[in-house]
Amino acid sequence: MTRYDAIVIxxxxxxxxxxxxxxxxxxxxxxLEKNAGLGGAAAGYEIAPGFQxxxxxxxxxxxxxxxxxxxxxxxxxxxxxxxxxxxLALAEDGAHVVIEGGAARLLSGAAHPDxxxxxxxxxxxxxxxxxxxxxxxxxxxxxxxxxxxxxxxxAKLGFDVRRLGAADAREFLRVLLSNARDVIxxxxxxxxxxxxxxxxxxxxxxxxxxSPGTALTLLYRLAQGGxxxxxxxxxxxxxxxxxxxxxxxxxxxxxxAGVAAVTVENDRVTGVLLDSGETLGAPVVLSSLDTxxxxxxxxxxxxxxxxxxxxxxxxxxxxxxxxxxxxxxLPAFTGVDPDDLTGRILVAPSVQSLETGFDAVKYGExxxxxxxEVLIPSRLDPTLVDGGGHxxxxxxxxxxxxxxxxxxxxxRERLAATVLDLLERHAPGLRSLIVAQDVLTPLDIERExxxxxxxxxHGELAVDQMLTLRPVNGMARYALPVGGLYLxxxxxxxxxxxxxxxxxxxxxxxxxxxxxxxEGHAA
Amino acid sequence: xxxxxLEKLLPQGTTAPRPMVQRGLAPSPxxxxxxxxxxxxxxxxxxxxxxxRRFDSVExxxxxxxxxxxxxxxxPMHKYRVTGPxxxxxxxxxxxxxxxxLKPGRVGYSLWCDExxxxxxxxxxxxxxxxxxxxxxxxxxxxxxxDIAWGFDVQVHEESDEIAGLSLQxxxxxxxxxxxxxxxxxxxxxxxxxxxxxDLTVSRTGxxxxxGYELWVPAEKALALWDRIWAAGHDFGLRPIGxxxxxxxxxxxxxxxxxxxxxxxxxALRPSRGRTPFELGADRLVDFSKGPFNGRRALLKHAKxxxxxxxxxxxxxxxxxxxxxxxxxxxxxxxxxxxxxLWSPTCKRNIALAMLKAPYGVDVTGDLWVEIYHxxxxxxxxxxxxxxxxxxxxxxxxRRAATPPARF
Numbered sequence: 001m002t003r004y005d006a007i008v009i010x011x012x013x014x015x016x017x018x019x020x021x022x023x024x025x026x027x028x029x030x031x032l033e034k035n036a037g038l039g040g041a042a043a044g045y046e047i048a049p050g051f052q053x054x055x056x057x058x059x060x061x062x063x064x065x066x067x068x069x070x071x072x073x074x075x076x077x078x079x080x081x082x083x084x085x086x087x088l089a090l091a092e093d094g095a096h097v098v099i100e101g102g103a104a105r106l107l108s109g110a111a112h113p114d115x116x117x118x119x120x121x122x123x124x125x126x127x128x129x130x131x132x133x134x135x136x137x138x139x140x141x142x143x144x145x146x147x148x149x150x151x152x153x154x155a156k157l158g159f160d161v162r163r164l165g166a167a168d169a170r171e172f173l174r175v176l177l178s179n180a181r182d183v184i185x186x187x188x189x190x191x192x193x194x195x196x197x198x199x200x201x202x203x204x205x206x207x208x209x210x211s212p213g214t215a216l217t218l219l220y221r222l223a224q225g226g227x228x229x230x231x232x233x234x235x236x237x238x239x240x241x242x243x244x245x246x247x248x249x250x251x252x253x254x255x256x257a258g259v260a261a262v263t264v265e266n267d268r269v270t271g272v273l274l275d276s277g278e279t280l281g282a283p284v285v286l287s288s289l290d291t292x293x294x295x296x297x298x299x300x301x302x303x304x305x306x307x308x309x310x311x312x313x314x315x316x317x318x319x320x321x322x323x324x325x326x327x328x329x330l331p332a333f334t335g336v337d338p339d340d341l342t343g344r345i346l347v348a349p350s351v352q353s354l355e356t357g358f359d360a361v362k363y364g365e366x367x368x369x370x371x372x373e374v375l376i377p378s379r380l381d382p383t384l385v386d387g388g389g390h391x392x393x394x395x396x397x398x399x400x401x402x403x404x405x406x407x408x409x410x411x412r413e414r415l416a417a418t419v420l421d422l423l424e425r426h427a428p429g430l431r432s433l434i435v436a437q438d439v440l441t442p443l444d445i446e447r448e449x450x451x452x453x454x455x456x457x458h459g460e461l462a463v464d465q466m467l468t469l470r471p472v473n474g475m476a477r478y479a480l481p482v483g484g485l486y487l488x489x490x491x492x493x494x495x496x497x498x499x500x501x502x503x504x505x506x507x508x509x510x511x512x513x514x515x516x517x518x519e520g521h522a523a
Numbered sequence: 524x525x526x527x528x529l530e531k532l533l534p535q536g537t538t539a540p541r542p543m544v545q546r547g548l549a550p551s552p553x554x555x556x557x558x559x560x561x562x563x564x565x566x567x568x569x570x571x572x573x574x575x576r577r578f579d580s581v582e583x584x585x586x587x588x589x590x591x592x593x594x595x596x597x598x599p600m601h602k603y604r605v606t607g608p609x610x611x612x613x614x615x616x617x618x619x620x621x622x623x624x625l626k627p628g629r630v631g632y633s634l635w636c637d638e639x640x641x642x643x644x645x646x647x648x649x650x651x652x653x654x655x656x657x658x659x660x661x662x663x664x665x666x667x668x669x670d671i672a673w674g675f676d677v678q679v680h681e682e683s684d685e686i687a688g689l690s691l692q693x694x695x696x697x698x699x700x701x702x703x704x705x706x707x708x709x710x711x712x713x714x715x716x717x718x719x720x721x722d723l724t725v726s727r728t729g730x731x732x733x734x735g736y737e738l739w740v741p742a743e744k745a746l747a748l749w750d751r752i753w754a755a756g757h758d759f760g761l762r763p764i765g766x767x768x769x770x771x772x773x774x775x776x777x778x779x780x781x782x783x784x785x786x787x788x789x790x791a792l793r794p795s796r797g798r799t800p801f802e803l804g805a806d807r808l809v810d811f812s813k814g815p816f817n818g819r820r821a822l823l824k825h826a827k828x829x830x831x832x833x834x835x836x837x838x839x840x841x842x843x844x845x846x847x848x849x850x851x852x853x854x855x856x857x858x859x860x861x862x863x864x865l866w867s868p869t870c871k872r873n874i875a876l877a878m879l880k881a882p883y884g885v886d887v888t889g890d891l892w893v894e895i896y897h898x899x900x901x902x903x904x905x906x907x908x909x910x911x912x913x914x915x916x917x918x919x920x921x922r923r924a925a926t927p928p929a930r931f
Binding site: 265296300301302304305306307308309312481 | 612616637638667670671673674675748815817818819834
């Protein structure tokens with residue numbers, strides 16, 4: 001039996017990050033990926049011959065620069081087509097808004113009436129987000145028998161809040177648990193600008209802008225200033241760089257190697273059993289899968305019933321679909337110069353439209369007015385397409401996992417038609433450019449990436465499932481109760497999006513623990 | 524966009540009356556026989572059922588337990604049937620003891636813990652077959668069993684209302700069975716369970732530390748069973764008893780009662796009020812070698828850290844039972860309190876179960892005192908009586924285990 005110091009299950013960006021950190025720590029690491037391709041939800045693929053598209057995630061959002069540096073990703077081939085992409089928020093009446101960080105203006109060149117208020121709001125939110133973003137690369141503190149690090153972390157959080165100043169600290173605590181809609185519309189009028197900010201708060205989640213706790217998700221999205229970056233060569237190149245970074249320090253990556261079980265003896269992991277029947281030994285196993293799947297692979301009997309109950313009740317209903325298009329040319333958006341199509345293009349006309357859009361998900365229906373985040377990555381990075389075409393990547397918010405009548409071929413077509421109709425109102429003739437088209441429902445996301453419920457974050461990113469409560473109380477420090485078993489994916493703190501922090505933190509935590517723990521010392 | 528209205532969720536055009544629900548305490552399956560026998564109409568609630576506290580005189584009922592034969596209605600006990608291919612695994616996941624060692628046709632006493640190693644309840648586990656168990660216990664456990672069973676291939680069925688139980692205890696209890704035509708049960712050993720016919724299951728179990736049996740039938744067969752045993756018992760001093768008399772006998776036998784001697788962690792007001800099996804003196808019921816079970820990791824830690832409390836048996840000087848009394852060390856430091864007590868007519872001494880706070884009962888076991896308040900011929904009196912830790916059970920008769928059992 002081949003033995004490793006650590007086995008990482010899943011070669012998504014978190015799994016690869018964990019492998020990179022472990023390999024740099026001198027551990028002999030093996031990464032196991034059930035799919036033929038790497039990247040998980042950050043994978044890229046060829047949608048049509050000569051067209052490279054991002055499969056699911058299409059940007060690095062809040063990607064942590066410290067991890068980028070630690071893993072030498074630049075040396076391993078990561079570069080950016082553009083950092084800090086601008087946002088174009090489309091308006092029904094043609095008064096489109098261009099947003100660059102805290103600066104908002106009308107595309108026509110005129111000043112946005114809410115520009116000053118928006119700048120103030122944005123600055124304040126980024127400041128608040130900064131208080132919390134310090135926690136992204138930390139293992140959540142434990143309240144039950146805290147050690148000095150836990151106390152220091154909590155003290156620092158308290159200190160950081162105080163340092164905002166009396167007025168802002170009060171405001172921080174006031175908005176922290178409130179909803180995105182109130183935080184935004186208290187300051188600016190409803191419209192595409194407000195809609196763009198609200199979409200940040202709800203994208204990928206099973207929430208509307210009025211859902212409690214969405215102010216916190218908005219702050220989460222604004223960590224590191226909220227910038228979104230487009231890797232050169234697309235998401236595929238980003239994953240390749242992560243893989244190379246790990247491999248350059250000796251990590252092995254095996255593709256098409258699904259894990260059938262995590263093996264346990266005397267309350268400690270001993271390795272994994274592959275679908276092929278092969279067993280691999282390691283004293284440490286890190287799972288980038290969701291918590292429930294990890295428990296199932298390990299065997300429910302190894303977890304106390306209360307822990308299993310908490311995991312069973314993780315709120316995890318995906319509400320986001322993906323549509324990828326290969327286009328024969330650049331679509332013409334009415335009133336928009338092709339030079340202004342380099343960033344995110346949003347169809348989220350107002351906060352109110354998002355809230356009513358959420359209804360479809362609540363009732364298991366196809367959305368009549370989904371919100372869209374559209375990206376034409378080939379506009380910035382021509383290498384993605386051989387020849388003259390373009391690829392368009394569309395994130396469709398408010399598509400239910402449980403569609404009332406099931407996800408039939410007809411339902412997929414109706415979803416695509418709704419989205420294309422919506423886009424054609426701004427880009428007439430878009431349909432005539434389509435060379436190839438993929439509709440990926442939350443069900444597909446679950447099947448391909450393992451994300452339960454098709455949920456990007458392997459669990460709703462909400463206040464009751466964050467920090468010391470992520471994924472559940474008692475499992476928030478990456479180590480699961482079975483000795484040597486760790487969570488290293490989006491299910492763990494700090495959660496989803498392409499941040500890499502979960503993988504990084506889990507690997508660091510796994511390296512801290514002695515390689516052999518004694519019986520009864522596991523939790 | 525959606526037409527989800529409350530009306531849509533309700534059946535159209537129905538004006539059916541609400542279903543009848545039982546108000547107050549439910550009559551037990553034996554109610555028709557118990558009611559005329561209960562001279563005092565002295566009832567108490569037990570798991571939603573009307574249960575007799577006493578029929579006539581507690582003393583007479585107590586002495587019947589020790590010298591004759593008695594019938595106690597145990598139908599209100601919570602009863603769960605766990606069946607299916609994973610039934611053994613699920614019961615082993617639940618229990619602190621190794622259920623794999625419990626053979627079909629046997630009954631095991633065990634307790635089970637939450638993730639922090641605190642006792643949820645104790646009870647008897649009947650193993651009818653490889654994949655067929657019945658759990659009898661004091662506290663409702665259906666939701667907990669579903670939690671324990673999640674992810675396993677088993678069915679959990681609540682049969683509390685479907686199965687009637689009758690506890691036949693006392694030195695002449697086998698003679699009664701024999702007179703009732705059940706002489707074949709002579710070979711039944713303690714903790715054996717056997718299916719006598721399609722309806723009747725008998726186990727040699729009980730709560731008195733003496734010879735005794737528990738008889739189980741479908742609820743609708745309860746009265747026929749009662750009549751059969753009642754008629755057979757006429758010459759053997761058979762009496763119905765209430766909980767008051769049983770409580771005396773069980774304390775002598777050293778059995779603990781959930782809710783009296785300890786609090787289930789599921790009803791405790793705060794986590795620290797829970798008790799571990801070690802703290803209840805049930806160390807032998809915890810088997811770390813059997814592999815994973817609920818609370819195992821926490822119990823390993825508890826075993827290492829040592830008990831915070833210790834439930835002990837106490838003997839107290841004098842003849843005044845120290846109900847709810849404080850226990851002191853050197854007459855001045857509070858060491859714990861009495862949870863169950865009586866002046867034992869059989870042992871001829873004052874006995875009690877007491878919950879002591881470590882180090883008392885663990886490292887410090889001598890110089891214990893009990894403060895007793897009592898009414899002495901109309902005058903309120905306080906006694907500081909010496910007490911010493913005694914082996915449990917206080918009473919256990921050799922005829923309890925003799926097989927075949929003596930007639931009397």
